[in-house]
Amino acid sequence: MIGFMDKKAIVLRTKRLLITPMTEAETEELILRTPYADFGRQCKELLEDSKLDPDNRIWYLPWKISLKSDNTYIGEIGFFGPKKDSSVEIGFSILDEFRGNGYTSEALKVVTEWAFSN
Secondary structure (H helix, E strand, O other): OEEOOOOOOOOEOOEEEEEEEEOHHHHHHHHEEEEEHHHHHHHHHHHHHHHHHHHHHHHHEEEEEEEOOOOOEEEEEOOOOOOEEEEOOOOOOOOOOHOOOOOOHHHHHHHHHHHOOO
16 A cells, blocks of 8 residues: 655555655664675665666665554665666665564555555
8 A cells, every 4th residue: 555644655554564756864864883894785786776867766766665553764765766668676684683574565565556546
């Protein structure tokens, strides 16, 4: 189910999750705190791309995945830029302690539905 908090803030909702696009500041914070150099570098490149193409920033910056029950941050999901040849690439990362619960599948389903409708 796709819901909107206001006309500018996109919130994707599933049975257990809230998925929201990160701001530039949140993305910069994610880059600083990630222990994975490749992931940090990739996020930094996407952040720079979003600044070059601000009308499509939502297709570059990560989306935060949180538990609906208490808003606990469990990971992120996002696109690698706007569609090319009628397709988009999706990447994701779930914190270790939340893996094995089906959260990735749940997030992928709603994000894919959103992408097809946009």
